[in-house]
Amino acid sequence: MVEKHLLEFLEKLQFLIAKNVKISHYGIENVKKICGVDIAYKGNLGFSVGVSMDINSGDYNYKSYVGEVNFPYIPGFLFMREAPLMIKAIEGLDCHLLLVDGHGIAHPRKSGIAAVIGVLLDFPTIGVAKSRLTGDLVNESEITYVYLNGEKVGVKFGRYFYSPGNKVDLQDCIELGKRGYPKVLKIADMLTKKIKKE
DNA sequence: GCGACAG
DNA sequence: ATCTTGTCGC
Structure with a gap:
């Protein structure tokens, strides 16, 4: 349980x-080189993996970090649970754009985990989510946008949501979304589950 | 009060 | 996210 005053402080x-x-x-x-980060859990242990991949060759290398996680999952405050371990896993990796789950x-x-890590x-970071947290979906010329308070804050391609984290814009998210779900995130997700089994 | 609610 | 087999659908 997290006290009300702490959540207000975090806000x-x-x-x-x-x-x-x-x-x-x-x-x-x-x-040319893109990074992706994800986390898997086993009880209170979090297994985070950061992957750096060469867009052209598909070659990649990764870094992992394991640590205890006690902050609960609270919609809107995911960063308190996952950002610490994610940052540990990606530090040192070589790339110029980071994709965050x-x-x-x-x-x-306007402060999702990809924005927190990016700042x-x-x-440069882009958030890639599997479901909606907030905002309304509006279709405008072939593209589905996420509107929040009358402002476009993200786009949806297929079943995934892409939104700017830092140092990128909506157009970058659109270009990323058009490529389909990022392979680097798929690999990070795969490694994350594989590592927790060992 | 009711519904929504990243991972 | 995680607990979990087979199964319906593109």
């Missing part, structure tokens, strides 16, 4: 993170 931090999110076009068509600014306070590391 203040999220507003500060959101204020520091930089939305600008990155141009992911030029990205979860939302970016498609969040009630803390001052690095």
